[in-house]
Amino acid sequence: MFFRFFVKRGKLELRITYCSNSQKFLYDFQHIIRAFYPGAELMFGNGGDIHFEAHFDGFNVRIQAEMENKEIVVKNFILTDDDHESKRIFGRNLYDILKTLTGKELPWGILTGIRPTKIVYPLVESNLPDKEASEYLQREYYISKKKSHFLLEVAKNETNILNRVDSSAACLYIGIPICPTKCLYCSFSCHELTKRIESLLSLYTQALLTELEKTYKLIEENKNKIVAIYFGGGSPAVIGVQNIKRIFESLFANLDVKDIRETTFEAGRPDTINRELLELLALYKKDFNIRLCINPQTSNDQTLKIIGRNHTFDDIKKAFELAKEYGFENINSDVILGLPNEIEEDFKKTIYDVLNLGPASITVHTLSIKRASLLRFKWQNYRFMDEHTVNSLLDWARAILKERGYIPYYMYRQKNMIGNFENVGYSKKGFEGLYNVMIMQEKHNIYACGAKAVSKFIFENDRIERMFNPADIQIYISRILNIEKL
Ligand code: SF4
Numbered sequence: 001m002f003f004r005f006f007v008k009r010g011k012l013e014l015r016i017t018y019c020s021n022s023q024k025f026l027y028d029f030q031h032i033i034r035a036f037y038p039g040a041e042l043m044f045g046n047g048g049d050i051h052f053e054a055h056f057d058g059f060n061v062r063i064q065a066e067m068e069n070k071e072i073v074v075k076n077f078i079l080t081d082d083d084h085e086s087k088r089i090f091g092r093n094l095y096d097i098l099k100t101l102t103g104k105e106l107p108w109g110i111l112t113g114i115r116p117t118k119i120v121y122p123l124v125e126s127n128l129p130d131k132e133a134s135e136y137l138q139r140e141y142y143i144s145k146k147k148s149h150f151l152l153e154v155a156k157n158e159t160n161i162l163n164r165v166d167s168s169a170a171c172l173y174i175g176i177p178i179c180p181t182k183c184l185y186c187s188f189s190c191h192e193l194t195k196r197i198e199s200l201l202s203l204y205t206q207a208l209l210t211e212l213e214k215t216y217k218l219i220e221e222n223k224n225k226i227v228a229i230y231f232g233g234g235s236p237a238v239i240g241v242q243n244i245k246r247i248f249e250s251l252f253a254n255l256d257v258k259d260i261r262e263t264t265f266e267a268g269r270p271d272t273i274n275r276e277l278l279e280l281l282a283l284y285k286k287d288f289n290i291r292l293c294i295n296p297q298t299s300n301d302q303t304l305k306i307i308g309r310n311h312t313f314d315d316i317k318k319a320f321e322l323a324k325e326y327g328f329e330n331i332n333s334d335v336i337l338g339l340p341n342e343i344e345e346d347f348k349k350t351i352y353d354v355l356n357l358g359p360a361s362i363t364v365h366t367l368s369i370k371r372a373s374l375l376r377f378k379w380q381n382y383r384f385m386d387e388h389t390v391n392s393l394l395d396w397a398r399a400i401l402k403e404r405g406y407i408p409y410y411m412y413r414q415k416n417m418i419g420n421f422e423n424v425g426y427s428k429k430g431f432e433g434l435y436n437v438m439i440m441q442e443k444h445n446i447y448a449c450g451a452k453a454v455s456k457f458i459f460e461n462d463r464i465e466r467m468f469n470p471a472d473i474q475i476y477i478s479r480i481l482n483i484e485k486l
Contacts, residue, residue, distance in 0.1 A: 017048030022056040025090045029054075031112040032091060035420040036098045050101065061090065065097050073097045088140055095142055107391060108420055109142025114413050115440050116422065120155035150398070150408070154424070157409040161437045165261075170224035171438050172215070172255075174208065174247065175233035175450030177473070180271050184307045184340070184378070187370030189452045189471035190234040200473055204451075205243040207480040209250055211449040216254040224445055226255050228435035229263040229288065233450060236265065237272035241280050248284050262434045263288035264332075268295050270311050270319035278326040285327065291360075291433065294319050295334035299353035300346045303339050306382070308374075313353065320357045330431055333359040337397070338367035338390050340375070340382035347393050355404055361427035362406060364397050366390060368414040390421060401426045410436045451476035 016037075018029060029052075051066045059080065065073045075093040079086035091110030099105060108116070119141070123133040130152055137148040177190045178197055191197050219226060229251065237244065265281060267273045273294065281290055298304060299313040323331060333354050337347050354362060367384075369375050385393075398408065406426035410433070413422050425436055438444050439456075442464060446456040452471040458464055470476045 015048035016050045016052065018052040018054070020054040020056070022054070024056060025087060028087060028091050028110070028112055029094060032094050032098065032110060035106050035108075036102055036104060052097075061093075063093055063097060065101060073100050092142060105144070106142070106420055107144045107147045108413070108422070109138075109144070111141050111143060111413075115442075116151055116413060117155040117158055117411055117440060118442070120151055121159065121441070124152070124155050124159050146395075151411070154408045154411045157407060157432075158411075158437050158440060161409060161432050161434065162441055162443070165227055165434070165438070165444070167443075168223055168225055169227040169259075169438070170219065170222075170445040170447060171228045171230065171435050172219075172226045172251075173446060173448035173450075173453055173455075174212075174229065174231045174236070175448060175453040175469075176204075176208075176231065176236040176239055177233035177450070177452050177471075178238045179234040180238060180269065181308050181310050182374070183309065185336075185367060185370070185373050185375045187368075187372040188234065189372075191473055193238050197473065200477065201239045201243060203477050203481070204473055205239055205246055207477045208450055209246060211480050212247070212250055212254070215447050215449055219255075219447060222445065224447075225259040226447075227259055227261045228438060229260060230266075230435045231264065232266040233452065234266075235268045235272045237267055237277050241276045244277070245280055248280070248288070252284070252287065257287045260288055262291050264291045264293060264433060264435055266293045266295075267319070267323075268293055269309065270294065270315040273319040273322065275322065278322060278328070282326045282328075289330075290328070291330040291332060291431075292323055292328050293332045293334065294323065294359075295332075296350070296354060297334060297336045298339055298342065298346065299350045300339075300342065303342055303346065306340050317357065320359075329360060331357075331359045332361040332363060332425075332427075332433065333357065334363045334365060336365045336367055337393055338385050340379075340384065343385065344389055344393060348396070351397055351400060355400075360431035361425060361433060362401060363423065363425045364394070364401075365423045366394070366421040370414070387420075394421060394424075398424070398426075405429070409433075410440055412440060 016033060020026070049067065053064045053066070055062045059078050061077055061079060063075045075097055077089055077093050079089055088110065091112070095106070095110050111119070113119070120133070120137070123136065128136075130149070133152055134145065134148040137143045137151065138145060143151065177188060178193055179190050180193050182190065182192050267277070281292070284290060294316060296313060296316040297307065297309070301312045304312060320331065335350050335354055369379055405428055407429065408424050408426050410425040411422050425433060427433070439446060442456070442462070443458060445458055448455040448469070451469060451473045453469045455467040456464060457467070470479055
């Protein structure tokens with residue numbers, strides 16, 4: 001059997017084809033190619049400027065790269081009977097070929113997972129000295145020395161945070177996937193607040209409350225205690241203060257607030273933050289330990305327009321002032337590195353502007369061009385920073401945030417990020433987002449309610465089962481309210 005696909009590389013339209021007599025490691029092949037050719041589109045097809053051929057014969061594998069029918073690089077290697085090890089062997093050999101072809105090296109090497117710290121937990125837990133752990137990461141995954149040290153630092157911080165919760169601890173996610181407008185880079189199944197969606201908000205809240213009622217029973221049956229709650233999905237405040245109040249009343253009546261260490265409310269965009277909302281949240285702030293998110297993404301108004309936000313950075317400042325007036329100290333701010341048309345100075349200015357707002361935590365994202373985003377179809381219209389600049393700005397941000405007392409406490413990666421980099425959460429001591437860390441480590445149940453919400457249940461031997469809710473709001477409402485009638 002032969003599988004063929006090609007990569008379109010921007011305007012150069014470099015085509016890469018791949019043939020194999022096995023489906024093995026197809027995902028790794030695609031991911032590593034994408035990492036070497038960011039923005040590339042992989043699809044099945046025939047013929048290419050560069051052609052790869054992989055032949056599997058038991059444990060023996062041969063990968064050959066050809067250009068214009070001339071053999072240019074060949075790698076022969078042997079897999080083992082350990083699937084994880086074989087995956088790494090395949091990845092390293094493919095990486096070597098791509099490095100020869102492009103002259104490039106990737107800071108994260110062959111690491112394809114979105115939770116890089118997960119591979120480090122066993123090293124941290126076994127108290128392996130840092131030098132040995134770092135060498136292992138460099139040798140096995142081709143992770144750069146600098147990134148391996150950073151990874152170890154973040155994994156240790158994550159582990160310290162998780163050591164403070166016991167095995168019965170669990171999280172509750174409340175998804176409200178609706179936003180006033182859709183951001184250019186958004187890939188979530190997030191609905192825009194149209195008249196039709198507006199007319200469904202009350203029913204949606206009813207469905208959420210119904211699902212919550214059933215979830216409380218499940219939490220009790222599983223002998224879990226909810227330690228972290230997350231209101232997210234979009235901009236939860238769009239459902240209106242009265243509906244949010246109904247949800248808090250339900251949570252208060254059914255959960256033991258003594259256990260709740262943190263409740264994150266993604267206020268997100270300043271166009272959904274007002275006095276009425278903050279007044280309500282302030283009522284529950286103490287019992288629920290509310291952590292607010294107010295996310296500028298950038299302080300450049302021009303960029304805010306490009307990415308489809310209906311606000312300016314001045315609106316963000318006003319939202320911060322208002323939140324502080326209502327006594328909110330635990331505020332997180334998201335920023336994105338590599339936004340369309342931004343240059344180095346824009347990002348540096350954003351970091352300084354955000355630091356001036358004094359958030360308790362800052363999450364630094366690297367732009368990801370997702371398949372489901374509008375940006376996926378429009379990216380040729382904009383200029384983007386090159387990978388070298390993004391990498392040095394990540395280092396710069398880490399240094400400046402450290403200088404201002406923010407420690408890196410969690411990390412994740414997405415597919416199709418500029419230069420295959422990372423997203424990192426930094427916080428002042430004691431303001432780390434517990435929910436963020438718990439979902440990264442996958443050791444605790446996550447009960448998720450709302451459209452597009454995904455619950456995650458952890459069983460013995462780290463087996464994970466996921467339960468998916470319908471993404472469409474109308475379908476979600478009718479499913480939940482129909483179940484109720486049964
Ligand atoms: S705020 Fe977040 S969820 Fe809403 S449209 Fe923008 S990226 Fe999507």
